[in-house]
Amino acid sequence: MNEQSSSLVKARGLCKRYGSKLALDNLDIDIQPGRIVGLIGPNGAGKTTALKCLLGLAPAQGELMVLGLNPRQARTALLEDVCFIADTAILPRWMKVSQSLDYLEGVHPKFDRSRAAAFLQTTSIRFNSRVKDLSKGMITQLHLALVMAIDAKLLILDEPTLGLDILYRKQFYTTLLNNYFDDDKTIIIATHQVEEIEHILTDLIFIKDGKIVLDTAMDTLSNTYLELKVRDTELDQARALNPIGERSLLGSRALIYENADRETLAKLGELHTPGITDLFVAKMKASPGKTGLALNVAEVSQ
């Protein structure tokens, strides 16, 4: 299969500058259909900027095609096949739930009203409620109901669960997987809350200071990255093998390696595939930059 032509999203040398700040620094991205891609980075890393470029909301330098279209020039056409939820609680506050259904039915060629209505039946959201009377979690549910009823090819979520309590956060992704996702659909999720989406991703992109520091499929992650648990006695030996990250566990240390020799490491202790959270911390530390890292590490490890 020709990967280039089947790419849903294809970016080459994507750059975006805000004044003197380079928000996106020469990004190359390829996203295939039927994937769930996590775009993960600390606050201010360029996630939202990248998504805005994909959606044609901001101009950028470099080559960028989404569904074979230039997002800046063909934004309206593109939006028939691309949905996005930019943040929680951006639905207009005056709108009634029923009006939101009417509106989408009126303007969106791929909106299936009965689907949205059926999903809303399973929630406590009433059709004659106004958005301003709904809780933040319910607003997200409503937005999700609207978006899931659109038969789009690409769904872009930017921090979709920000500010929601844990029940809604779990439910959000469960619903997305069970009721929406299939082989014809692609989802891009930008977040800094890695642990939340760890289990549903098929692909992983780490971004930091506008640069991609990791771009891998989840099933090949274990080929490249290894986590070694060592006791203190083997610690010096392990450290000599250039780990990209290290953290302490109860009575031992865990070191993360990139492209290391599995045989050599196995002699020193237990080998695992690292968790994404730990890998994220390691990668962010391994490529020091301007971003306030201490803060973000604290957020990730929460």
Place this chain on the structure above:
Amino acid sequence: MNTFSALIMPVKREFWEHRALFLLLPAVLTGLLLVAMGAGLLITISGNINISISGDKLQFGERESSSNVAPTDMDSQVRILLGDDAEADRQGWEPIEQGVLGTSDGDITRGALMGVNLLFVVVAILVALYYLLGSLFNDRKDGSVLFWKSLPISETQTVLTKFVVAVFALPLVAFVAAIVSGFVYLLAAMLFVSQTGSTSIAAVWANASVIGMSLQYLLLMFVIGLWAAPIYGWLLLASAAAKRSPFMMAVIPPAVVVMIESWLLGSHRLLDSLYARVPGDVVGIKEPGFHFERYSEILFGHSSSAAFWTGLIVAGVFLAAAVWLRNNRFEI
């Protein structure tokens, strides 16, 4: 979904969003007006105070019973009030607000209907100005702009929708409200006449052309809106450009230019051309009656059609700039 619904639904959305301003306000005004007219009718007929609605103000007048031979029976009074001039002549009763309405003397039914129409015209214009100023700002302020932008509606359509709502849809609301008010007023007047045993219900009816008059005012509002298009376009542009206050954004730049112009050149051309575009002024909203020739002169006549089309072009430039801002600088 089809093309038609994709065009209509955004207009509907404006009415959902501004329900209070677009629909409730005219409805409440209609109600208040009917109460006022009912009371006015009663007072006029039973008491010594003469009230008529003329232009955009109520006229109060003491009835000069000494100089005028006031008709004694209720029925002929009502007939005079409702515009039966023959009855007035027969009674030798001089109408008090002679000439104010610029139509046949003492034609109160017609005057009242005109007043109603004018009121709704003025309200429609004020609502349009207020609405336009907020229309491309509020969604950016509350963050819902990203929701609207997530749907396959172009910014060009969004901006044009707001313009069309202000120039055409709001006048239609005023039109409907004026017709409803007019008919209820007529109904009340005829009921009153029938109660007093008059036979002139047909005369009341014949004297008033509710729909015809409102249609004329509807046309008037369209002309006003199109003539004032540069101002409407400027308000949309200010609304799209504002980071804090669309009002300041709309007022300060022209004010500064006007001041600089008068300071440096000693002229006030911008002020003059602004004044010429004030909604309603050009078509002589203060002058009563309907002047079709005048409106067609404004639109197509030799003297002003160049100015009219120039205005539309300027409005087009402002709208295009607003679209550009919506596409490129929508974040606050």
